[in-house]
Each structure stands twice: as structure tokens, then as C-alpha cells.
Amino acid sequence: MINLAAGQCTACRGDEPALPDAEIEDLLFHVIGWQVLDVDGVKRLKRVFEFKNFMDAMAFTNKIAALAEEQEHHPLIISEWGRVCVQWWTHKIKGLHRNDFIMAAKTEEIFSSL
């Protein structure tokens, strides 16, 4: 297993290509529980996390938001009672970058630490 969670986001210039499917398949192996979602042809990494109430879901949402600001890479977060869905992708390249896998692994690490 690569320790993706130990990585840091690198600035994505926007002229890099999105990861090819074969590389996505390989990296998915290192972020167990995450799925690839296709929204209008743009691939995203997605995982749903469950909580016992609304405020626990919001506390997790805020931890992910703080991580996002620190790494200067921002997800889409769907928060509701007992449930948070986190989605990572790279707008600039309209797809997945290695950064997104690093962020998924860091998200996972935060969830495990709760």
C-alpha cells in the first residue's frame, strides 16, 4: 500500500492530463471504500460516511473543510442528518489527479481518528 495520506497536494497547473483509467484503478486500491462517480463526463472520487446525528456529521464536515483550506484543494461536501458524502476531483483538469487520491486518503484518516 502506498501511504497516500502522508502526501501533500501539489499545485495542479491545469495543463496536465486527468489520470488515465488504468492509473485510477491502481490508486483506488489504496483508498478502500471510495468509488469513482461520473458527473457529466467528469470523474470524481466519492465516499459516504455515517454518523449518529446531525452535529457529528457537521463536525466531520468542518474537519474536512479545514483540511481543504490547509491543502488548498476543495471538495464538494453533502451534509445531512447522520450522513456526509465527500467528493474530490480537480476542476482545472475536469477529472481526477493524484491530489484527489491524497485528499481521499487524508479524509479517511480524519474519519478513522474520530
Place this chain on the structure above:
Amino acid sequence: MINLAAGQCTACRGDEPALPDAEIEDLLFHVIGWQVLDVDGVKRLKRVFEFKNFMDAMAFTNKIAALAEEQEHHPLIISEWGRVCVQWWTHKIKGLHRNDFIMAAKTEEIFSSL
């Protein structure tokens, strides 16, 4: 205009029917900018709010979360860079209750106060 924002959520027993379409049409007039969204046959009230960055979007998200806890009625909130989508509906009745319009009006009031 009815001052829906001044209302309080009332406990929804679950044996009340969801609001009929005619009543929804009338109430929509009092929450300008909100739309009815149909998700798997369940109507929701939805509005997208725009912000100048991620943390402003998160600050608004947290204000709505605090309102939700206070009123014991919880929305779905989609937070991302510069954008928050708030959706209100009543799970128990699989549709819209007057409470949802009250919460939409209170959401609007919070946005206007920023």
C-alpha cells in the same frame, strides 16, 4: 407577504399529509428564489447561494446547521468552493410541510444578514 421567517418549526407527527400542490404554489410566493425539486417523488425546497470563496461558503453552512439544531429540523446542505445549495423537506411525510417554508425563509434571513 406572510412573515414566514418569524415562525417556529412545529413538531411534525408524521400522520399529516404533505402539502398539496396548490398550497405549495401559494407558499412559494413568500420564499422568492426557492424552487421545488422532485427527488424520487419527494418534493424538496431548494436554493443555491453564492460566496466569494470556500470559507465564506462554510461559514454560511455552519449558520444554517446551527439554525437546524435550534429548530430541530435538518436540511441537506451541499457545500463547495463559492457555493452552498440548501434543501429542505420533511422526511416523515416524504414531502413538504409548512415547516420547510419557515426554514427556507429563516435561511434567506441569515443569508441577507451576512
